[in-house]
Amino acid sequence: MEAIPLSLAALAMNLLGLPGLIFIIWHFDSKRMTKQREDDERRFQRYRAEQKDHLARVLDQYRADMLEQRRMYDNNIDLVKSYNRLADDLTGVITLSTQTLQALVGKIDNNQFCPLVRRESGK
Secondary structure, eight states: OOOOOHHHHHHHHHHHHHHHHHHHHHHHHHHHHHHHHHHHHHHHHHHHHHHHHHHHHHHHHHHHHHHHHHHHHHHHHHHHHHHHHHHHHHHHHHHHHHHHHHHHHHHHHTOOSOHHHHHHHTO
């Protein structure tokens, strides 16, 4: 609040009386309160702008994180599809190897051309 010199206050008291002095004090107090309200409003608007900016940064970071997570899920889907193709190919190789080993065991069991088998069977 602006300081009112004592001489001015005494002059206002003499000219306007007590109601005039109260009116002057009320007027200056009202101006001070208006200025304080405007300052508070500016601070509040600045605070709101900072909060809005902060929220925008947080949401942008969250969006980037979610996109990264989605990319990871898409990569996992591709990995599973590749693994399924590999598993199908591997199943074919295992089946072919098993058939070949069965044929080999059959030939070993029925081997008539081995000299030891011929000697045991007497041929």
